[in-house]
Amino acid sequence: MSVDIGGRLRFIRARHKLSQRELAKRSGVTNSTISLIESNQMNPSVGALKRILDGIPMGLAEFFALEPETRRKIFYRAEELTEVGKKPISYRQVGDNLFGRSLQILKERYEPGSDTGRVPLVHDGEEGGVVISGKLEVTVEDERRILNPGDAYYFESRRPHRFRCVGGKACEVISACTPPTF
Numbered sequence: 001m002s003v004d005i006g007g008r009l010r011f012i013r014a015r016h017k018l019s020q021r022e023l024a025k026r027s028g029v030t031n032s033t034i035s036l037i038e039s040n041q042m043n044p045s046v047g048a049l050k051r052i053l054d055g056i057p058m059g060l061a062e063f064f065a066l067e068p069e070t071r072r073k074i075f076y077r078a079e080e081l082t083e084v085g086k087k088p089i090s091y092r093q094v095g096d097n098l099f100g101r102s103l104q105i106l107k108e109r110y111e112p113g114s115d116t117g118r119v120p121l122v123h124d125g126e127e128g129g130v131v132i133s134g135k136l137e138v139t140v141e142d143e144r145r146i147l148n149p150g151d152a153y154y155f156e157s158r159r160p161h162r163f164r165c166v167g168g169k170a171c172e173v174i175s176a177c178t179p180p181t182f
Helices: 005-015 020-027 031-038 046-054 060-065
Strands: 089-093 104-110 126-133 135-140 143-147 152-156 161-166 171-178
Touching (some): 005 031, 020 031, 135 152, 135 171
Antiparallel strands (some): 126 152, 135 143
């Protein structure tokens, strides 16, 4: 029997409305460790998993007893999207249960001047998005472009990247990534 530890952890973290950074801070592990576990690139030791679950809080027995939903919801109203971000950037995820799923869809909103941080994001998979409103500066390695409404991006997520809202109004983006990373 194979257990999707990464998917379980991602599902439980989202259910408790915690970002990867918040869970890392609470449990005393690095954000990259949480990301690697959730993308199933790293198998944590029992001790490391317990330390992470203590940050939720949840015991190992409850973690492994969790069963995925058998019938998945298909349609979501705007108010049913799950917030997985932190101001000044909002990431509203389609579906609260990504357990066993391989695609994550987000409605992103960047307030003017907000960005994903000085340290570029790097994780496994691919991601893409379409700017709906405002202007978004996307940097992937040494390439930088300002995208306007209707413009899009698509790249391998292992390439260092960051996002920044430019201009005086908020920027909205519809994006998708695989595997789910939040």
